[in-house]
Each structure stands twice: as C-alpha cells, then as structure tokens.
Amino acid sequence: MVNIAQAWAERYHAENRDVSVQVLGGGSGVGIASLTDGNCDMANSSRDINEAEALAIRQKRGKEPVEHIVGVDALAVYVHPDNPIESISLEELAGIYGEGGAITRWSHLGVRHQSHGRDVIVRLGRQNSSGTYTYFREAVLGKNRDFKLGSVDRSGSKDLVDLVSRTPLAIGYSGMGYAVPGVKMLEVSVPRGERGVAPTVANARNRSYPLTRALQIYTAGELSGPAADFLQWIVSPEGQQIVVELGYVPMRELK
C-alpha cells in the first residue's frame, strides 16, 4: 500500500505546508520493523500484525501496538486478455497455487487457451516476505496449507501485473488498484460453479467479493501532535477520496 501512503503524504503536505510526511516502501514487514525500532510514527500494513511483532513493539517501545483501519483492498486475480476464462472459484485457485494441487493446465479448468501450442498455467506470485503473499495464502489456502513451490515470484504488485500483461498463459494476484489495460480481472466464486463476484468497489465494501482485506495503519500507542492530525485526515472524506482514486475501497460511503 505504498502508493496510497505516498498519495496521502503528498496531498497532505500540499495542504499543510509546515508538515512534511516521509514515506518509505518495502512492504508490511519493513514498516512494522521500523515502527518497532522507533524510526517511524505510523506503519502501513496490508496484513494483521503477528504476535512476535506485537511483542517486539511492547518490549522495545514500551507501548501497545494500536490498529487503525483506513481502507479496504480487494485482491484481484489477473489473467491475460486473450484468455477466455471469466470466472474462477477459490477451490480452483487452491488447486493452482496450493501444495499438492493438481491443476497445472488451462484445460484442467475446462478452458481452451493456448499459446505456441502450450496450455500450461504460468502461475505468478509475490516474494514470500510480502504482505500480499501472506494474505492470498490465508484467503485461498487457509492456515494449514502452503503454496506449491515453483511460482514465478515478483518483487512488487506492479511488476506482477506487468508480467501478466506480457504472458498469455499467466495467472497472478495483486490488489485491484493495480489493474492496467493489458490485463483482465476474473470474477471469483467461493463454491465451484456458482456465479462469480467481480472485484468492484461495491462488492469489496459489502464483502461479497471473497478476496477482501483491510488496509491498516499501526502505531505504537495513541499518537499525538501533527502525526495524530495526519491520521485524522486520512480517515476524513478528503483522505478517503484518495483511496478511491487509487482503486481501493474507502471505509465508508463518500458523498
């Protein structure tokens, strides 16, 4: 969620010249680690803080980690536009991505889709320290199953979507804010065969789309001073407008 944090920081600085917000990327783990070390005031995270991290904050900062929900993200499943598939179930995704899953060809999904005479599924993923990786694993495979090794792992959501647009046989996952014209988002259904739900703002907000997650900001204890004002502004209609502009889902209906 570095793109969204960047946009918040720029817009807020434009309106409040005396406050400058420095944004660093690297992923949810990096943010929480710098919060632990006291190098930042807020750590953006697209996954829940884990127990070890919470403990580290208590020990090093002497404060309780506080969670603020600032938006909603829907992970979209991306394929190449040439691929005729329109909808996929969580069970099928688990068969593609999960350890021991048997789905390795598009024909296994009943889809006629070939490139240069091949129809293997090229599955793209994220590097194993990314929050998106962890969230997709939990949502699709559950707590007790690992990813099948051998996926082509990209170091950023944008990189992943870009590679999907160049690879006809690819399938990949990333936040729906990363959609570009050269890729197609699939509808996702929970039980196989049921009508899929499209990754749209409305479906994400009412949680009917299955791959939906909260975007969070963690702080060590409650903030005060300029940082607290900034956090207040993020959840205000103005800050939430930016969430919409970037393709994420705001926390509440904006008028």
Place this chain on the structure above:
Amino acid sequence: MKGSCVEDRRRPGEDAESGAEPADPSSWVYRFLGPAESMIAGVVIRLCGYSAILFVFAILFFVLREAAPILFGKMDLVEFLSSPNWRPSSDVRPQYGILALLVGTLAVTGLAMALAVPLGLGAAVYISEFCPGKVRETLKIVIELLAAIPSVVWGFISYMLLAPLIVDLTGAPVGVNLLNGGAVLALMSVPIIVSVGEDALKAVPDSYREAALSLGASRWEVVYRVLFPAAKNGLLAAVLLGVGRAIGETMAVLMATGHAVQIPRSLLDPICTLTATIAAELGETVYGGPHYRMLFVIGLVLFAITFLVNLVADIVVKGIRNEQRA
C-alpha cells in the same frame, strides 16, 4: 605495452620482504619526493594494500555475526543442503532448503559460461591476432563500454527485449527463465573475458609467433598450438573472472530468471538463484528472525563458493607454473 598481468605477478611473501629496504632510487616516487617522503608514501600505499584484507574480514565477521545464532543453533544442516523446499514464511512448517537455489545458481552460471567463454575467447583472439589497428581500437572501446553498463540496465534489457524474443523463438510459456538469465549473464561476462584474455594473448612475446610462422605454421596453428598453451594462465584467469562475475550478479538475474523456487528441468524453466533470494527477501523479513538469519547463512554459502572458485584458480595457475618450470 608488453607487460603481462599474470606472469609478472609477485607472491605476497616476496612483497613483505622487500618492504624493509630503502626505496628504489629509480622509482618515480623517489625522483619526485625525497627519501623521507618516499618512505611515507610507501607506508600509505602498504596500508591501502592491507585494508583489502581488513575489509574482507570485516564483511565476513558481519555476515557471520548475523548468521551465527541460527548457524550454531537449531539449523538443520542436512535439510539446508539437500532439500529443494525454500519455504521460510510458511505457517505450517518453515523449511529452509537451498538445493533449488544452489542448482539455479550453478545452472545459470554454467549456461552463461557455455555461451560466454567461446564468444569471449574468440573475440580476444580476433582482437589480439587478426584485427587491423583501427578496428582494434574501436572494438576495445566498445567492449569497455559494454563492461560499464550497470547490471540493472542489463536486467531491464533482459525483461523488455530478451524475454519476448525468447517467447517468440522457443514458444516458452514465460520469457523470464534460465535461458534468459544465462544469456544476459553471458553478455555481462563477455567484456571481462575479452579484455583479460586479450591482455594475456598480447603478453606472449612476438618471437613465439615469428618462430612458429617461420616453421610454416598457419595463423590458426599459431593461435591453437602456440598462443593458447603459452597464455593459458591468463586465459584461465579471464574465464574465472567471468565465472565470478556471473555467480555474484544479483539485480540482472533477479529480473531475468523469473525467481521461481524449483530445480529446472529445461532451459525454459524459470529459476531462482542464491543472490536473487537475498535481494528479494531481506528487505521485508522480521529483523533478527530465523528467515533473516538464514538469508545471512546463504550469504556465507556465497562467500564460500567465491572462495572456492578463487582457490581452485590459484591452485590451477600454480600447478601450471610449476609444470612450466620443471
């Protein structure tokens, strides 16, 4: 211009002994400064030399310090070396097997050398022996330019140009794979092999060539039967420098190989290397956690591989030297 880079290299022991003697009066330092200043210059230069040793040990110490708690703790060495399962952030059971990464590194380096060594040595022979003066100068400048291209640019080239080309030519399911990584590493190693190899060939005295030609050898026979045996130390050094470049490269292979944890079964499979794993994962691991520490253990493995390559090079070069003396 006939100075050889390999034959004239002194052993470290010889340097240390000659250091205590007064500076050579014919040296430029002595001519420009006085005897006292030249002593100071000598000390400064020696410190610069020793600093290399200091840096190597400092780096080794740092990597070892970060790796130690798990290296001497609960690390499963058998799994580490024999399992292809690299699953450091698994909730079920984290596994730290580097076999797939090790095979990936060796495969991509091997492929790169299979492409780069014939190409590089061929180019070195052409530039040194067959090339007219003006073309030679142009070629050398271009090759030096090639060596100066930053690796992230090579990565970009591999992703934007090579990947679609590979898909079109081979029908590969995805363009970022072993072949792409090998090709881009070959392109990166060739300039080093060419320039060091060319130096080595140039260092062979002209009397060797003249003698061979006067015996009726063809130009190819001169290269193959006379120059290659005479310059083999330097040529070997050229190849090993190329190997070192390929093993250590990170950014370009991360972008070119696809970064997929699996043991490749064909040239068109995406792979994952040791260096790329560290680069992709270190930034987001929990500081001080087992995953973080295992990445430093991988750093130690890379250190060991580099050390081994250099050691083998040294032994081979020394062996050849003794053989020549006997």
